[in-house]
Amino acid sequence: AVGRGLFDDAAAEQIEEALIEADIGPEIALRLVEDVREWVRSAGGGVTAETVREKIEMDIAEILRGSGSGRSEEIPPNGNHSSEQPRVTILVGVNGSGKTTTAAKLAAQAAARGSRVLLGAADTFRAAAIDQLRVWAERIGCEFVAQDQGADPAAVAFDAVQAGKSRGCDEVFIDTAGRLHTQTNLMAELEKVIRVLGKIKPPDHCFLTLDATTGRNGLQQITTFSRSLPVDGLIVTKLDGSARAGVVVEAVERLKIPVRYVGVGETVEDLMPFDPEAFARELVR
Amino acid sequence: TLTERLNKTFRNLAGFGKLNEENIQPALREIRVALLEADVHFRVVKSFLENVKKRALGSEVLESVTPADQFVKVVRDELARTLGAEEPPPELRKNPAGPTRILLCGLQGAGKTTAAAKLAHLLGKSALVALDLKRPGAVEQLRVMAEKVQATFLPPADPSDVRLSARKALEEGRAFEHLIFDTAGRLQIDEELMEELVEVAGIVKPDEIVLVLDAMTGQEALNVAETFHKRVPLTALMLTKTDGDARGGAALSIRHVTGIPIKWIGTGERPDAIESFHPERFADRILG
Numbered sequence A: 001a002v003g004r005g006l007f008d009d010a011a012a013e014q015i016e017e018a019l020i021e022a023d024i025g026p027e028i029a030l031r032l033v034e035d036v037r038e039w040v041r042s043a044g045g046g047v048t049a050e051t052v053r054e055k056i057e058m059d060i061a062e063i064l065r066g067s068g069s070g071r072s073e074e075i076p077p078n079g080n081h082s083s084e085q086p087r088v089t090i091l092v093g094v095n096g097s098g099k100t101t102t103a104a105k106l107a108a109q110a111a112a113r114g115s116r117v118l119l120g121a122a123d124t125f126r127a128a129a130i131d132q133l134r135v136w137a138e139r140i141g142c143e144f145v146a147q148d149q150g151a152d153p154a155a156v157a158f159d160a161v162q163a164g165k166s167r168g169c170d171e172v173f174i175d176t177a178g179r180l181h182t183q184t185n186l187m188a189e190l191e192k193v194i195r196v197l198g199k200i201k202p203p204d205h206c207f208l209t210l211d212a213t214t215g216r217n218g219l220q221q222i223t224t225f226s227r228s229l230p231v232d233g234l235i236v237t238k239l240d241g242s243a244r245a246g247v248v249v250e251a252v253e254r255l256k257i258p259v260r261y262v263g264v265g266e267t268v269e270d271l272m273p274f275d276p277e278a279f280a281r282e283l284v285r
Numbered sequence B: 001t002l003t004e005r006l007n008k009t010f011r012n013l014a015g016f017g018k019l020n021e022e023n024i025q026p027a028l029r030e031i032r033v034a035l036l037e038a039d040v041h042f043r044v045v046k047s048f049l050e051n052v053k054k055r056a057l058g059s060e061v062l063e064s065v066t067p068a069d070q071f072v073k074v075v076r077d078e079l080a081r082t083l084g085a086e087e088p089p090p091e092l093r094k095n096p097a098g099p100t101r102i103l104l105c106g107l108q109g110a111g112k113t114t115a116a117a118k119l120a121h122l123l124g125k126s127a128l129v130a131l132d133l134k135r136p137g138a139v140e141q142l143r144v145m146a147e148k149v150q151a152t153f154l155p156p157a158d159p160s161d162v163r164l165s166a167r168k169a170l171e172e173g174r175a176f177e178h179l180i181f182d183t184a185g186r187l188q189i190d191e192e193l194m195e196e197l198v199e200v201a202g203i204v205k206p207d208e209i210v211l212v213l214d215a216m217t218g219q220e221a222l223n224v225a226e227t228f229h230k231r232v233p234l235t236a237l238m239l240t241k242t243d244g245d246a247r248g249g250a251a252l253s254i255r256h257v258t259g260i261p262i263k264w265i266g267t268g269e270r271p272d273a274i275e276s277f278h279p280e281r282f283a284d285r286i287l288g
């Protein structure tokens, strides 16, 4: 934790280590601390460690804001009339990052706002993935589309959007199977899902889930997924744990993909719009 | 690459041809960044580099290699040693008088349920016990995987009582050679769930308590492992999703600080995607 008193070399080292411990990465940590040291020098010194810490928080929040993070988009309460219905959102990400649970959260929160919602079970690979999403759909009381285990995910996705249209849904959320960004055939499978959806309704949103406990590999994940898929938002999950997902700072800076939501638990209430200041504060503590 | 960068740092310095106190500093800094980028905990990096420095300065300067190559070898050997290369490969703790009981625990999404099936596939003669009563479809997931690996599936005796289900499973499982318990993912900071784990361990009295950890876990890996270890004595670590490109520095942090042996790695989603841990191979991976 960052101590009190005047900002000196010891405080600088403490802050750098706090940032590294938050998974921000050694080079960004060094850069942020060096920048702030320059700022202290030009201010003539005599600055407290606390002031420096707040300055770094602001710098980080600015990076996170720069791409549009934290501007929670207007979510129409009763249907999206600015574009053709339904609004289609697809969830992608590595294995275990929280896609299925997040799809359920998004669906539940949309339903609570009065939207007519459909969940599409396009993870046709993993054991009981369809069951898992079906249970959520039942709990939420929303529409549900699935096919058999092993069905073509693109076909299920298409089916889900088509059903969404014919059932007058406002929102369709499509869950997909987990995959590592290094599995090129599985990345190609997702590209095909997007292409096939393009025939009926290209996704309005493609959200990439990122587990907050992920270290530096998070950067590779975000880079690779967004290279071949129209990723327009990040969702940092499991932020209720002790990990702080510092890796998104570099990802947002480089790739300009906004963080839209954070997952803070395992129930449908546990999804919050991204707050850059609160997030930055946690990184520097 | 790391070696190219090290060649540069050594070439630019005086005393080229011998590792000394002065020219080793930039090299140590390069390794520090490499290890931090590999997710090794920053405190472990500090302590690890102290050991590297001692060995590098104390080592015989070989005529046939560049200081950079020699330095990399010292780092790599020290990594492998820390990961267990100089010890006999860790074995499964078998129970001499009944089923070998293996309790799996870890954070949400780490790969526990899949790991349970993988261990059943590896060890054979196993029954899988479903103790995740929380996650939708978790019991079904384990049931399907048990079938895939031809292991017996022991469903929860009471889907609302983990402790009772654990007790009943012990009774049901007496005839099996291996009893593998899958549990719900939990945060190490969740007091209620950590207490539940302690109680389940008290009931099951496992021969192995395995922390299942994602290879891409960052700096928090050490905190997670230490906290679990304080509550239940971990006997093994299993690192999952090593088929990705995460460097896996978490393994070094945990081994360095807690000494918990890394017994297995997950190398894919299928039940046969499990291997025993190889310290040398993993050292190369961490170093990148």
Ligand SMILES: Nc1nc2c(ncn2[C@@H]2O[C@H](COP(=O)(O)OP(=O)(O)OP(=O)(O)O)[C@@H](O)[C@H]2O)c(=O)[nH]1
Pocket: A093, A094, A095, A096, A097, A098, A099, A100, A101, A102, A123, A126, A129, A176, A177, A178, A179, A209, A237, A238, A239, A240, A241, A262, A263, A264, A265, A266, A270, B108, B109, B135, B185, B187
């Ligand atoms: N504490 C916490 N747990 C979460 C959060 N989001 C998801 N989880 C848990 O993480 C685990 C994995 O979540 P899933 O939704 O199954 O993840 P997934 O990406 O769909 O996994 P695959 O489909 O297997 O790739 C489950 O135990 C969830 O309850 C979160 O924000 N906080």
Ligand SMILES: Nc1nc2c(ncn2[C@@H]2O[C@H](COP(=O)(O)OP(=O)(O)OP(=O)(O)O)[C@@H](O)[C@H]2O)c(=O)[nH]1
Pocket: A095, A096, A126, A178, A180, B106, B107, B108, B109, B110, B111, B112, B113, B114, B115, B132, B135, B138, B183, B184, B185, B186, B240, B241, B242, B243, B244, B265, B266, B267, B268, B269, B273
């Ligand atoms: N590529 C790869 N995927 C893996 C590996 N191990 C597990 N998975 C995948 O990771 C995801 C999560 O695995 P689970 O077994 O459901 O994880 P868990 O720890 O039981 O999750 P919770 O019960 O929600 O805490 C699934 O998609 C698995 O197929 C592995 O070694 N490699």
Ligand SMILES: [Mg+2]
Pocket: A099, A100, A101, A123, A129, A175, A176, A177, A178
């Ligand atoms: Mg899923």
Ligand SMILES: [Mg+2]
Pocket: B112, B113, B114, B132, B138, B182, B183, B184, B185
């Ligand atoms: Mg599980």
